[in-house]
Amino acid sequence: MTQKKQASERFTGFLKKFYVFLIFVFLYAPIVTLMVLSFNASKTRSKWGGFTLKWYFELFENEAILKAFSNTMIIAFLSALIATILGTAACIGIRNMKKRHQGIIMGVTNIPMLNAEIVTGISLMLLFISLGIKTGFLTVLLSHITFNIPYVILNVMPKLKQVNNSTYEAALDLGASPVYAFFKVVFPDILPGVFSGFLMAFTMSLDDFIITHFTKGAGLDTLSTKIYTEVKKGIKPEMYALSTLIFITVLILLILVNKMPDPKAKEKA
């Protein structure tokens, strides 16, 4: 009976692993497909024309794609940075408000995250156009900051709640100014939250299409909007090459970050 039980346990263990494997195949199959396509000599998606690195070389001569790429990166970086500063400051401010006010503000904050993106997009578009602001780089940046701030707050707020207020008071007691005490005592504690908030904001901005689509105007293109306009004509294989490069870069960075020795573990040893 024991053997039978062990065998059945091993079988369910295998089933579980297989299930997780299938889900990740599902999630990563398109990514692998795109990577394969970036080496495809044939220009059409549906045929394999042999291996080539051609698209990687042509990518660096394709001004339009490179321009869209730099727009995407600049908007992602600036919007994440500004959102992180505004959002972190907001967290500290909100934390010091009355419970009821906190509730209302957090409710408003959650709107861009929970509302349909299409509604957020058209609402911002209506705002800019009614105010006579010409849609372009600025309007896209403002919009991205708007939908990024909630992700920053979502990451920073829990960390701020964990901060023990008496360490801040101890710093004041020992003669530190409030600003000094904040940056020396509180900030290091919430830094992981600030950092992950920035990263999440950056990722969201990078991956955004819908809101950019409504607020970008005619002259400006990010990678997303460029791809969308190319859909009907057929995607340029250089695009596959570029996204493969981006993905591989991020993957390597993440592996490096994970491989780096944990500073805390060092202290223990």
Next chain:
Amino acid sequence: MNNKLIDLQHISKSYDGSIILDDLSLYIRENEFLTLLGPSGCGKTTTLRILGGFESPDQGRVIFGGEDITKLPPNKRQLNTVFQKYALFTHMTIAENIAFGLKIKNKSKAYIDDKIKYALKLVNLDGYGNRMPDSLSGGQQQRIAIARAIVNEPKVLLLDEPLGALDLKLRQDMQYELIRLKNELGITFIYVTHDQEEALTMSDTIVVMNQGYIQQIGTPERIYNEPENAFVADFIGDSNIIDSIMLHDELVEILGAKFACVDKGFGNNKPVDVVIRPEDVELREPGKGSMEGVVTHLIFKGVHYEMEVMANGFEWLVHSTAMFPVGTKVSIHVDPYNIQIMNKPVSEDEEAVAINE
């Protein structure tokens, strides 16, 4: 106290290559209050989890009332557990928590209602049935966890550091409460703790464990007064543990001075460990004891003074109601029956146990 109810036979268990329990054998009698006592990582919780059915041993058998239950899942065992940090079902009311086990067994509604009322009364929480667990204090949640277990009328109640999360005063109150409950229910309690005072207060039998081995089994008095090795002596209360030589029966040489004792059968000129409790060290005027020394530290502890006395190169820990200021010359005397002789650890394993304590 009569027949064996539970028999653990040669239990071994390891995780990821590190041995938690090594060939542990132990029996528990009906109606006993047995405590597994030891530092964290000694294997006491693992033993309890094997009893509850949450872990299965790599080797060995668990016999319950004559039947082998080693492979039986937790839901088929006649044991119930009171978990560390209570583990109440936060999405159910107190009454639903208590009724959980009875509903699973398809008891009638009237029976369940009666049982809930009875259990709440037993733990002094009448009328709390409709509250949610979150609205209760730690001590109250603990009582509910006990009530939830005992309505199922288990033969044995397993308690895993149930008082660990409570503050000192509440913990002491709950100790008396548990003893009362145990007497009212007339069932076996198996209790896990790292708190020696808790163990001494409540238990019929204490099992002192360290690093997967049982160090000593005995009544609280025996464990305290006659520790079998340096680990037990050191873990239970404060003590002076001194390298000594057993000259012959009833005479031991401690730090070069001869002391009369009551132990026999250790052989002649044999190295031994001697344990002397601090309250058993008597301080006399110089020349009137067995060994001369000087008081080096003095602290007032309320019930007694705690002093350290340097004598023959050893810092003696002394508890006494009499006060001797720092610098006072004193003479040390110990009554023969207060000297506890222990064999030196033989194997390296036991040595390690003694050093790591």
Next chain:
Amino acid sequence: MNKKWLATPYLFWAVAFIVIPLLMVVYYGMTDKTGAFTWENVIAITSPEHVKALMLSLLLSLISTIICLLLAYPLAMILVAKHASKTSFIVMLFILPMWMNFLLRTLAWQTLLEKNGVLNGILSFLHLPALNLINTPGAIILGMVYNFLPFMVLPIYNVLAKIDINVINAARDLGANGIQTFLKITLPLSFPGIASGITMVFVPALTTFVISTLLGGSKILLIGNVIEQEFTTASNWHLGSGLSLVLMIFVLLSMVISSFFDKDGEGAAL
């Protein structure tokens, strides 16, 4: 000590870029081109083509939400049972794909699903009949499940990871078998995560126009496509806003239902 003023810049921001824009949608939705008040743009949802698009959107997003739930729950359970310490790694595995552009990832399914695509290639290799997958509602559902599955897994994973293992042990100890423990303890305790996962999948699925454009061909119109076209090609912002208001009612409804199950925000996803 008072540091409330630190929130002031953000408060102005939130009013200017969240509250006022939404009020503008309401204003446009409730007026006609001359600026006069009207219900017409909202009532326009009852026209047959709009009803058809809305119903199809509701149907497809409902199906995808259910599929996501059925796929995500066992996955979250398996992942929780693995190793509690690896949470950040698991979250990373779900966020990592976002670094490949979302439109490209979705387009890649065309390559996998189309007539001469990878999937049919595998099927024909196994001597199975080819499937007509692309440009069907089924392909749209697949695209929705693919894009939004992580939003179902993460909140469920989070609540399951928070359940004290001893609570499960306690249920077993009190006589419940595996199935009873799941139904009476694990499942109810994970409702907040399920609720938050459902809104986080249902809302974007209901309102998407991209997935239907990429995988549904041009024939299948969802309510998102209708609204998008009013703003881009048709340039009838009033009608688009009116239809958006209707859409927001469904969004609000699902948020209210979700917050009823998730009072403490336990299921907050990311």
